[in-house]
Amino acid sequence: MRVHHVVAGHVRPRVGVAAVCHVLVVEHPEGLVLVDAGFGTADLVDPTRLGPVGRLLRPDPDPSTSALAAVLALGRSAEDVRHVVLTHLDFDHAGGLSDFPHAVVHTTAEEWAAATVATHAPERLRYRPIQWATSDDVRRYDGEGDEWRHGLRGHEVLPGITLLPLRGHTRGHAVVAVEGEDGVVVHAGDAAFDASSYGARDPRTGEPLGKAPALRAMELAACRQPWRLRPNHQVLRRLAADPEITVVTAHDDRVLPAAT
Structure with missing residues (x-):
């Protein structure tokens, strides 16, 4: 499977640092698969959809920075995206769902519960149900799943694509492993923001990141x-x-490959 690394949004908060939303587009035998979806085009046109936290993060309204735009740039159509596998449902990861209403959505049962039956104020702020209102087929995976690698367990949601629970950033957060043509790519979502936290190296120079x-x-x-x-x-x-695994995060653009 070929894996494309694309940017599906930028945030430019008044306080803090600008960051990307790093998404994977996977050429899978069952059709295109997104790992995370970034911001949707509707979010960029109408940022009020994102609520008060969205106003703080100030996403760049440029419509060319969306998962849909990335798919079109590959010469494919929105209908070619058959599945979206989410690390979690924060609004900067799930917004693109509204651009692919026909796609099957995969998430952990715990994350879906946090996003749809949230009882704590911080969770009500971070999730925007309007983003998945048009998603008719949401598949939820309960528990730890089957043994994978390096002591992790997960759910193989599609052949070669495994959802691995790794709670912390949210109570149902997961990382996603993709068996790509050049090795395994693990999208860590928000399990780390700064890729140097896990010893990542610059993909261009091979030097450790600061x-x-x-x-x-x-x-x-x-x-x-x-x-x-x-x-x-x-x-x-x-x-x-x-050496067979490449780990990327959602928001550190230093681990974006030079070419995808």
Whole structure:
């Protein structure tokens, strides 16, 4: 399977650091598969859909920075996207669902419950149900799943694509492993904001990345269970040390490959 790394949104908060929304577009035998969906075109046209936190993050309204635009740039259509596998349902990861209403959505049962039956104010702020209102087929995966690699367990939602629960950023957060043509790509979602947290290297030079304090501050501020941050970074470090695995995060553009 060929894996394309694309940007599906930018945030430019008044306080903090600008960041990308890094999404995978996978050429799968069953059709295109997105891993995360970034902001949708409707979000960029009408940012009030994102609520008060969206106003703080100030997403760039440029419609060329969306998963839909990336799919079209590959010469494909919105209808070619058959599945969307989500690390979690925060509005900067699930917004693109509205551009692919026919796609099957895959998420953990715990995350779906957090997003749809949220009882805590922080969760009500981070999730925007309008983004998945047109998604008719949402598949939820309960529990830890089957044994995968490096002590992790998960659910193979499609052949070669595995949803691996890794709670912390949200209570149902997961990472997604894709068996690509050049090895396994693990999209860590928001399990780490600063890729240096797990020892990532610059894909262009091979040099270790330096710390990004502003990204780490954003990570801590947005984390639902901060006591899980360090253990999750250790899991990602273990994965990144495997020469067959490439770990990327959602918001650190330093791990975007030079060409996709």
